[in-house]
Amino acid sequence: MTRAVALGVAVVLTALPGEAQERSDVPNQSPRNGSVEFRLGGYKPQFDAEEALEGASPYADVFGGSNMLLFEVEMQRFFYQGIGTAGVSLSVGYAEKYAAAVTESGSPSADRTGFHVLPIHARAVYRFDYPAFRWGIPLVPYIKPGLVFTPWWSTKGGEIEAPPEGGSGRGAKFGWEVVGGIAFLMDVLEPRLARDFDSDLGVNHSYLFAEYTYAKVNNFGGKGFDLSDSYWMFGLALDY
Numbered sequence: 001m002t003r004a005v006a007l008g009v010a011v012v013l014t015a016l017p018g019e020a021q022e023r024s025d026v027p028n029q030s031p032r033n034g035s036v037e038f039r040l041g042g043y044k045p046q047f048d049a050e051e052a053l054e055g056a057s058p059y060a061d062v063f064g065g066s067n068m069l070l071f072e073v074e075m076q077r078f079f080y081q082g083i084g085t086a087g088v089s090l091s092v093g094y095a096e097k098y099a100a101a102v103t104e105s106g107s108p109s110a111d112r113t114g115f116h117v118l119p120i121h122a123r124a125v126y127r128f129d130y131p132a133f134r135w136g137i138p139l140v141p142y143i144k145p146g147l148v149f150t151p152w153w154s155t156k157g158g159e160i161e162a163p164p165e166g167g168s169g170r171g172a173k174f175g176w177e178v179v180g181g182i183a184f185l186m187d188v189l190e191p192r193l194a195r196d197f198d199s200d201l202g203v204n205h206s207y208l209f210a211e212y213t214y215a216k217v218n219n220f221g222g223k224g225f226d227l228s229d230s231y232w233m234f235g236l237a238l239d240y
Contacts (some may be wrong), residue, residue: 213230
């Protein structure tokens with residue numbers, strides 16, 4: 001009997017380190033090097049806010065008051081992971097808007113005119129994700145200041161449209177921006193699935209996020225088209 005009890009205790013003690021090791025592996029993950037983000041939002045360039053237009057509203061006259069649908073993809077690379085995560089990112093987006101062209105008399109034309117933008121962003125990134133990883137709080141605030149380069153072009157009948165007053169139907173604008181947002185760490189919903197996602201595909205964490213962008217894209221106060229705007233975007237982020 002005594003030998004049986006001793007054997008049972010030995011078995012339990014032998015099993016404990018294995019169980020402890022198994023539990024300690026739960027927070028472990030594959031190396032986390034960066035993130036990829038996909039986002040959508042409404043964007044409307046502030047053409048009509050230009051002082052040189054003296055109250056005219058060419059964008060609203062042609063395209064109305066609705067936003068363009070902007071889609072962006074962003075790649076982030078982390079260089080610090082400690083009290084939060086810091087890195088740099090590069091993103092590319094695209095938005096377009098079509099409407100009936102307007103004749104010189106102001107009446108609608110049978111042709112369709114379009115305006116297209118391809119914003120390119122270079123940003124610094126900081127996420128305050130320490131509470132999420134340390135204490136399981138699933139909300140991660142972040143900030144992303146950066147620079148913007150936005151090529152644009154205007155089309156009519158599928159071809160580049162030159163303005164009637166002369167000039168080019170395409171160009172580009174430089175500027176700066178600040179993005180602030182908050183992300184929800186979806187790992188807390190299904191921890192086992194999140195671990196499988198990491199082991200099978202190398203995706204460490206998944207987030208849903210909402211962010212607000214304040215952008216001044218007017219060649220730092222220069223003349224011409226003003227592509228500035230303030231807008232919300234929503235999307236999905238995957239750490240890898």
